[in-house]
Amino acid sequence: MFDKFQSLKFSAMAERALNSTDLLLVYPNVCKLIRVCLILPVSSADCERGFSRYNLIKIKQRNRLYVSTVNTLMMMTVDTPDISDMNQFNFGRAFDVWAVSKARRFGNKAK
Structure with missing residues (x-):
């Protein structure tokens, strides 16, 4: 062999x-x-990158953040696309999806 x-x-x-x-x-x-x-895994770089981001989010002045808030902020910082990819993002479509996901008032007061 x-x-x-x-x-x-x-x-x-x-x-x-x-x-x-x-x-x-x-x-x-x-x-x-x-x-x-x-x-x-071949290296622990991804794990260490996650802890580094966590330490940037959960600083001494923000010690009372809920776990769910920290989780959301971690997702936003880790999964955010590069700035160069943002010109391909359809903000109008994203707004339309957001607007229909919940009943919202846009400048008009409900009667």
């Missing part, structure tokens, strides 16, 4: 090993280990 896969990169080796029924039958534990290795 070592001779077959020695010169391959991990991704190519994993693909070949998991697509081979012979290897799945002969080395089932190795194939399980390969599957685990494929889903493990």
Whole structure:
């Protein structure tokens, strides 16, 4: 087995090993280990980026924020598109969706 896969990169080796029924039958534990290795994160950069954003949001002066508020602010900071993509955003359509989602008064008082 070592001779077959020695010169391959991990991704190519994993693909070949998991697509081979012979290897799945002969080395089932190795194939399980390969599957685990494929889903493990390579670095903790995403997690650390999240904690960094959290520390920017939940500062000493904002220590009474509800968890739901912090969650919403985290989503807004992490999932916001780049400024360069904003020229493609249809603000008129977004307003229309927002306006019909709930009964609202736009400058007119309800009778």
